[in-house]
Each structure stands twice: as structure tokens, then as C-alpha cells.
Amino acid sequence: MSEQTTAGSVSVLGLGPMGQAMVRAFLAAGIEVTAWNRSTDKVDAMVGLGAKRAATVAEALDANAVSVLSLTHYAAMYDVLGQATDHLQGKVIANLSSDSPEKARKGAAWVREHGAEFISGGVMSAGDNIAHPASFIFYSGPQQVFDAHAELLRPLSPPEYLGVDDGLAQVFYQAGLIIFHPWMLAFDQALAVIEKSGHSIDQFLPFALRSAAAYPYFIEDFATAAKAGGWGTLASLKMMDAGAQHIIEASEEVGVDATLSHASQGLWRRAIAASEQAGKAVPVYQLFVGPRD
Ligand SMILES: NC(=O)c1ccc[n+]([C@@H]2O[C@H](COP(=O)([O-])OP(=O)(O)OC[C@H]3O[C@@H](n4cnc5c(N)ncnc54)[C@H](OP(=O)(O)O)[C@@H]3O)[C@@H](O)[C@H]2O)c1
Missing domain, CATH: 1.10.1040.10 (N-(1-d-carboxylethyl)-l-norvaline Dehydrogenase; domain 2)
Incomplete structure (x- = not known):
């Protein structure tokens, strides 16, 4: 993976209203986006805006060092990443889906068991208007993972790192x-x-x-x-x-x-x-x- 790719590109898995807002924010910041969604019509819409299509979860994970998940809940993470666990090794998963703190902690452990780094996020936004000046994102998990990727994730809303507990972003x-x-x-x-x-x-x-x-x-x-x-x-x-x-x-x-x-x-x-x-x-x-x- 080239240095340019890791600094300026990301995969987004999950294209509900929030995932779509995230794709738009990354593209607006000049970041290359590879997009995957269970229902492919939503991928078509994002490709129309300039994102690259991932036909499978494996393709989305392979495309970039960092993958952002925007899914309904953590249960969906297992359904999605479970399709390509052998593509997780060495990757970074930023799960910005909301759920209970304990489910975030268990999800973090599961992702790490498959060889990827993990950070959890909670999007405090005015609906899906992540460009609203009051919007920001709570992050928690290992600080070095946050520090390494905070700038890449910044277009999604200002990042607020809370601490090492994987559940902390969801507590707040x-x-x-x-x-x-x-x-x-x-x-x-x-x-x-x-x-x-x-x-x-x-x-x-x-x-x-x-x-x-x-x-x-x-x-x-x-x-x-x-x-x-x-x-x-x-x-x-x-x-x-x-x-x-x-x-x-x-x-x-x-x-x-x-x-x-x-x-x-x-x-x-x-x-x-x-x-x-x-x-x-x-x-x-x-x-x-x-x-x-
Ligand atoms: N929207 C907001 O205003 C807002 C604000 C703050 C935080 N959030 C949080 O951000 C996350 C995403 O929000 P959203 O509004 O975009 O949620 P959403 O409408 O529930 O989006 C769901 C996404 O998750 C996918 N999904 C759900 N279950 C799945 C499964 N079992 N397997 C594969 N894919 C699955 C959906 O795929 P399909 O398209 O195929 O159904 C869709 O891409 C949620 O956790 C939400 O709480 C949302």
C-alpha cells in the first residue's frame, strides 16, 4: 500500500443516511473513497458522486488501510466483516455505528482477534448533518490508533478522543x-x-x-x-x-x-x-x- 493511499483514502462500509453523509464529507475533503453497502443501489449513488465501488466486503477492506463502518448497530458489523475476516489482518477498523458500550467493547475485541486495529466512535451530529458546526465525534480505544488516523477522519466532524476504554465513546x-x-x-x-x-x-x-x-x-x-x-x-x-x-x-x-x-x-x-x-x-x-x- 503506498503512502499516498494510506494518507488520503478510506473505505466506507454502510451507506445509510449517515454513511452517505460521510462519503460526501470525505469526497469534499479530497479523500478517495471506496464504498460498499449491502443494498447495492446505495453504492451506485455514491459512485455517481465520485466514490469507487467495492463489489464485496473483501474488496472494500483490501482497498485501504482504514475502513469506516456506519451500520445500524454492532450486530451488523459481524454480518459485514464476517464475510471477509481473512482480509482484516493489518487493517484499521473505525466503527462509527452506535450501540451499547458493552457491545462496542466486545466488537473491539472481536476485530482485534482477527488481526485488525480498532477504534470506536459515536457521531454527535444534528441528524445526519455532520457538516453542522455543532457536530463532533467521540472516539475511544487505543490512543495511538486515534492519533494515527484522526486527521483522515477529521472531515467527518471534529474528533474528540475520550480515552482507552473501547466502550467510552458509546458511554458519552x-x-x-x-x-x-x-x-x-x-x-x-x-x-x-x-x-x-x-x-x-x-x-x-x-x-x-x-x-x-x-x-x-x-x-x-x-x-x-x-x-x-x-x-x-x-x-x-x-x-x-x-x-x-x-x-x-x-x-x-x-x-x-x-x-x-x-x-x-x-x-x-x-x-x-x-x-x-x-x-x-x-x-x-x-x-x-x-x-x-
Ligand atoms: N442518521 C443519523 O442522523 C445519525 C446520527 C448520529 C449517529 N447515527 C448512527 O450512525 C449509524 C448509521 O446511521 P444511519 O442513519 O445511516 O443508519 P441506518 O439507516 O440504520 O443505516 C444502516 C446501514 O447499516 C446497514 N445494515 C444494517 N444492518 C445490516 C446487516 N445486518 N448487514 C449489512 N448491513 C446492514 C444498512 O444496509 P442496507 O442499506 O442494505 O439496509 C445501511 O447501510 C447508526 O448506528 C446510527 O445510530 C446516525
């Missing part, structure tokens, strides 16, 4: 998604309440954005509180329970599903019950982390 990635999923659903619930109350989402939107400016304050404040055991006195837990009740009623009065709000009220109520039993405040955070040693 999933922590981000733990925040994002209920936020997305809660935002839809809020918009549904506006609409079903006969009012305009457009009128609400600037205020939603304005309130979002306070999120950094809450992020810092709750992180500080968590390190000290969690947020909430018994009085504030009761206030949140009452608040959750108002949210539920505002939703259900206009026929909007309040499942999420019932779940949050359930947590406030469990914390209140635990506090009353303990005779001191037991913040929700302590329900999550359990007793400390």
Missing part, C-alpha cells in the same frame, strides 16, 4: 442521546398542546428558542448538584410533582398524550416517598445512581 454518545430522545418527544408534546389548544406553533417558536438559552445554566447547575448528591429538597420535589400535574392536565385537557409527563411525575413521586421514608431529601439523581459506597 448514549448519555447525549439520553438527553436528546425525551427532549425530542417532549418538544413534540409541547407543540401538540399549542396546536390542539388552537394556537400557532410559529407564535410559540421564538419563546421556545428563548427558553433554550437557559439550558446551559441548568446543565451546569444540575451537574454541580449531581456531584453533591443531586438536585432537590423535599419542598422542591413536591413543587415538581405539582408542576408535573399541571403539565399532564394542560396536555390531557386538549387530548394530547401525556405519557412522558406521567413518567416524570412518577420519578418525582418516588423521590418524595423515598425522602419521607428517609427523613431527608432523596433527589431523583439518587434514584438513578443508587446508594453510594
Whole structure:
């Protein structure tokens, strides 16, 4: 393999919305891309943009020192690389698919057993818009593997190396998604309440954005509180329970599903019950982390 090839070319296996965005980002950065996907129509589309076609997984692995995987989950990695394990020796696999940290660790060990180096990544992007200025990628695994390939991978979004634990990128990635999923659903619930109350989402939107400016304050404040055991006195837990009740009623009065709000009220109520039993405040955070040693 020539020096030029290893510095400026890469294979991408998996061409869902994210894999396609990655191919486009590499090509835009002048990096040669060899693309493979289970469904070949997606390869055709990428070849149309200037990528080279790999007809098989083996061809994709052979084409470059570094292969990026963008698959639904780690189970797909075994299906894909399992087709060509004898082509893994001496290669570098950057698996940027998301999954649980433990599955990433097991996947890393499996790839290394077949003679390849491995690094895991979690793509923190605005959907598949990896060119968005807020997008970045968590990486974890051996630092020398990250250092050797960070510049090649940089067009995908700024890289953030976290540490040697192969599961760490997924710990941080999933922590981000733990925040994002209920936020997305809660935002839809809020918009549904506006609409079903006969009012305009457009009128609400600037205020939603304005309130979002306070999120950094809450992020810092709750992180500080968590390190000290969690947020909430018994009085504030009761206030949140009452608040959750108002949210539920505002939703259900206009026929909007309040499942999420019932779940949050359930947590406030469990914390209140635990506090009353303990005779001191037991913040929700302590329900999550359990007793400390
Ligand atoms: N899209 C986003 O906005 C976004 C943002 C951040 C992170 N991510 C993560 O990035 C990864 C890829 O995202 P995506 O949106 O592109 O996912 P996706 O739509 O699920 O893409 C799936 C890719 O995996 C392939 N695949 C799935 N199972 C397979 C199997 N058993 N064997 C072979 N190929 C298989 C699909 O092949 P076929 O085309 O043949 O079905 C397709 O190429 C995911 O882990 C996702 O969580 C996505």
C-alpha cells in the first residue's frame, strides 16, 4: 500500500443516511473513497458522486488501510466483516455505528482477534448533518490508533478522543442521546398542546428558542448538584410533582398524550416517598445512581 493511499483514502462500509453523509464529507475533503453497502443501489449513488465501488466486503477492506463502518448497530458489523475476516489482518477498523458500550467493547475485541486495529466512535451530529458546526465525534480505544488516523477522519466532524476504554465513546454518545430522545418527544408534546389548544406553533417558536438559552445554566447547575448528591429538597420535589400535574392536565385537557409527563411525575413521586421514608431529601439523581459506597 503506498503512502499516498494510506494518507488520503478510506473505505466506507454502510451507506445509510449517515454513511452517505460521510462519503460526501470525505469526497469534499479530497479523500478517495471506496464504498460498499449491502443494498447495492446505495453504492451506485455514491459512485455517481465520485466514490469507487467495492463489489464485496473483501474488496472494500483490501482497498485501504482504514475502513469506516456506519451500520445500524454492532450486530451488523459481524454480518459485514464476517464475510471477509481473512482480509482484516493489518487493517484499521473505525466503527462509527452506535450501540451499547458493552457491545462496542466486545466488537473491539472481536476485530482485534482477527488481526485488525480498532477504534470506536459515536457521531454527535444534528441528524445526519455532520457538516453542522455543532457536530463532533467521540472516539475511544487505543490512543495511538486515534492519533494515527484522526486527521483522515477529521472531515467527518471534529474528533474528540475520550480515552482507552473501547466502550467510552458509546458511554458519552448514549448519555447525549439520553438527553436528546425525551427532549425530542417532549418538544413534540409541547407543540401538540399549542396546536390542539388552537394556537400557532410559529407564535410559540421564538419563546421556545428563548427558553433554550437557559439550558446551559441548568446543565451546569444540575451537574454541580449531581456531584453533591443531586438536585432537590423535599419542598422542591413536591413543587415538581405539582408542576408535573399541571403539565399532564394542560396536555390531557386538549387530548394530547401525556405519557412522558406521567413518567416524570412518577420519578418525582418516588423521590418524595423515598425522602419521607428517609427523613431527608432523596433527589431523583439518587434514584438513578443508587446508594453510594
Ligand atoms: N442518521 C443519523 O442522523 C445519525 C446520527 C448520529 C449517529 N447515527 C448512527 O450512525 C449509524 C448509521 O446511521 P444511519 O442513519 O445511516 O443508519 P441506518 O439507516 O440504520 O443505516 C444502516 C446501514 O447499516 C446497514 N445494515 C444494517 N444492518 C445490516 C446487516 N445486518 N448487514 C449489512 N448491513 C446492514 C444498512 O444496509 P442496507 O442499506 O442494505 O439496509 C445501511 O447501510 C447508526 O448506528 C446510527 O445510530 C446516525
